[in-house]
Amino acid sequence: MGKLTSTGIAAICAALMVGGCTTQGVDKTATTAITPVPADVSAADLSAGKAQFREANYGLAERHFRKAVELRADNSEAWMGLAASYDQLGRFDFADRAYDQLLKVAGRRPEVLNNMGYSQLLRGNRKKARQLLNEARNGMADPAVVDANLALLAKE
Numbered sequence: 001m002g003k004l005t006s007t008g009i010a011a012i013c014a015a016l017m018v019g020g021c022t023t024q025g026v027d028k029t030a031t032t033a034i035t036p037v038p039a040d041v042s043a044a045d046l047s048a049g050k051a052q053f054r055e056a057n058y059g060l061a062e063r064h065f066r067k068a069v070e071l072r073a074d075n076s077e078a079w080m081g082l083a084a085s086y087d088q089l090g091r092f093d094f095a096d097r098a099y100d101q102l103l104k105v106a107g108r109r110p111e112v113l114n115n116m117g118y119s120q121l122l123r124g125n126r127k128k129a130r131q132l133l134n135e136a137r138n139g140m141a142d143p144a145v146v147d148a149n150l151a152l153l154a155k156e
Contacts, residue, residue, distance in 0.1 A: 042068040042075050049081050058088040069101070076106035080115060087119045095119055110139035114146050121153055129153055 040046075049064030062085035068078035083098035099116050106112055117132030130153060137146040 040072065040075075042072040042078060045071065046075065046078050046081070049078065049085070053081060053085060053088075056088075058085045061085045062089060073101075074105055076102060079105055080112065083119070084115055087115075087122055090122075092119065092123055108135075110136040110146075112136075113139070114149060117146075118149050121149065121156070124156075126153060126156060 045064045045068035049061045049068060052058075052061035052064060062082060065078050065082035065085055068075055069082055072078070079098055079102040083095045083102060086092070086095035086098055099112070099119070102112055113132050113136035117129045117136060120126075120129035120132060130150070133146055133150050133153065137143045137150070140146055
């Protein structure tokens with residue numbers, strides 16, 4: 001067997017370097033199995049909660065809204081949905097807790113006051129309902145929803 005000369009070694013190294021630069025045999029398939037994390041991790045549950053609420057599936061709506069507020073405690077829309085779901089389920093004790101959190105997150109906005117007034121209407125607390133609905137009406141640009149709730153109150 002002959003000795004490797006420096007020229008032979010250089011030729012072998014050059015062949016290895018050139019061979020390392022080719023892309024033959026490399027898998028170029030884009031990875032799509034890992035989905036990006038949405039900016040709002042509670043968005044999917046919020047959306048599902050709204051859909052279930054529209055279908056009058058208040059128990060399922062409550063579950064999704066509750067998960068949404070667990071994932072993002074500053075989500076006022078999820079707190080509103082959670083409170084409204086509890087109202088529809090007749091769980092007014094839980095609704096009050098949700099409204100308390102909603103007030104901390106969103107403040108005394110007219111939409112919040114309207115829902116709180118409707119909650120009191122469902123409970124039969126006419127005086128408190130009227131007070132909250134009137135406060136909501138004074139702050140709304142278009143008080144049609146509040147007027148409808150006040151009309152319900154007048155029928156009782």
